[in-house]
Amino acid sequence: MPANLPELAKTLAKALVDSPEEVLVVAAGDSGYVKLELEVAEDDLGRVIGRSGRTARALRTILSAAAEKNGQRCALDIVE
Numbered sequence: 001m002p003a004n005l006p007e008l009a010k011t012l013a014k015a016l017v018d019s020p021e022e023v024l025v026v027a028a029g030d031s032g033y034v035k036l037e038l039e040v041a042e043d044d045l046g047r048v049i050g051r052s053g054r055t056a057r058a059l060r061t062i063l064s065a066a067a068e069k070n071g072q073r074c075a076l077d078i079v080e
Contacts, residue, residue: 019043
């Protein structure tokens with residue numbers, strides 16, 4: 001699993017939140033499928049999800065596009 005997907009998720013999330021030091025990304029999976037779990041501070045949860053989930057959907061789209069370039073599939077879960 002290339003290290004760039006978790007790092008990309010972390011970089012994007014840190015740009016959105018007020019407490020970037022509390023951003024944590026855990027990656028699991030194999031060479032064909034990567035599952036990312038994003039954990040942020042409780043106060044920043046709304047910023048990462050966005051109105052009607054728009055921000056979360058945009059994050060998933062960016063990560064899926066990056067994964068597809070590597071011949072992979074990617075899923076992003078935002079952990080409360």
